Amino acid sequence: MGLSLGVSGSPFFGADTGGYQHSPPEAELFVRWAEQTALSSVMQVGDSSSQPPWVFTPDNGRDATSLDIYRTYARLHMRLFPYEWTYANRIAEDGRPIQRPLGLTNPELGVHPSDAYFFGEELLVLPVVTRGERVRRGIVPAGIWIDWWDGTPFTSDGRTEISIDAPLEKLPLLLREGAIVPMLRPTIDTISPADDPTVDSFARDAGGLWTRLVPGPSRSFALWDGTKIERLADGTLATTTGTVFQKGFVFEVVTTAEPGEVTRDSVALPKQPDLTSLEAVAEGWAWAPDRRGTLWIKIGAGNSQVRIH
Structure with a gap:
């Protein structure tokens, strides 16, 4: 129906x-x-x-x-x-x-x-x-x-x-x-307002934008708020920050081998031992064998280009 x-x-x-x-x-x-x-x-x-x-x-x-x-x-x-x-x-x-x-x-x-x-x-x-x-x-x-x-x-x-x-x-x-799927953070409880501080509310804090990606051809996803994520022909990830998600990005690239280096605007990002450690820092990357190899990349807000080497 x-x-x-x-x-x-x-x-x-x-x-x-x-x-x-x-x-x-x-x-x-x-x-x-x-x-x-x-x-x-x-x-x-x-x-x-x-x-x-x-x-x-x-x-x-x-x-x-x-x-x-x-x-x-x-x-x-x-x-x-x-x-x-x-x-x-x-x-x-x-x-x-x-x-x-x-x-x-x-x-x-x-x-x-x-x-x-x-x-x-x-x-x-x-x-x-x-x-x-x-x-x-x-x-x-x-x-x-x-x-x-x-x-x-x-x-x-x-x-x-x-x-x-x-x-x-x-x-x-x-x-x-080549899929690009933007999401809220893994801890989110509701998109509605919440008075209880233990309830993770999107209305109270939109937070950063998490996005799951699959390697593939050039592709882009433009969100309703003006945020845009684009995979260029050479695999570079280009970001544009919109009006709602003002606290940066976390990319979750699945089925990918562990890289030697990840850069943002040609500056190397620090490698972290795991996702928990990555969540505690402002920027960086981590890799684990989950989902045939998962690479997490965390960067701050702004228009940037991220390259995986």
Whole structure:
């Protein structure tokens, strides 16, 4: 329904996660439902039992494990706010929905699945909709696709199904080659105002812009506030600071080898032993083998060029 509504002029759609018929849903259905709605324009929980994710009953079968999974996806949805809100603002210009049916974006595939879609241009979502399924199969556009969670690469010819491991805690979510996905910081709790100082609020402090990138061809992403991130032909990352994110950038480049040096405007950035150490300094870089090699680069605000050597 949401995919049809999006291309029919109603781009903001959210299922009542849990549903109103035969509710409360069993734990597996609730988890899979939450995984999907996290990658939709609206994520909300609602069923006729009025049982939130943290209420455990014999009827819903939920427990601390299912709550942890829900928490992961609720925060992912929150972190993707800069990415999603940029596409929301673009609707007035190009009319393209945020959730995009695969058959519409890639008619050359000759398939029109109701259970696979693009979320913006960079993310391909293949939710699990069959009880007990732990491997998700599907046809995706030709090219190289990267698993969001572990960096596994998939090469598609656009005709043959690919198979993605999908344990209960994992939504099959793919990044296109060269993807640029701007996000909020990993600790964010809400985009709304919050009086409690222990609640990390975007409204109180937008902070720096975190961005996940996949190596690939030249590409750019311009946010609604004027912030711009661009990958040039030689791999240089060029930044333009906008009006909202005034505290710099953290780049998270996945599936990349450990560099010998990283520079900002030709000045070498200091290497840090790990991400925790990087977060404690104003600028620098760190690398770890996660996601087939993850490089984090932290720089201050301003218009800059970052080179990875």
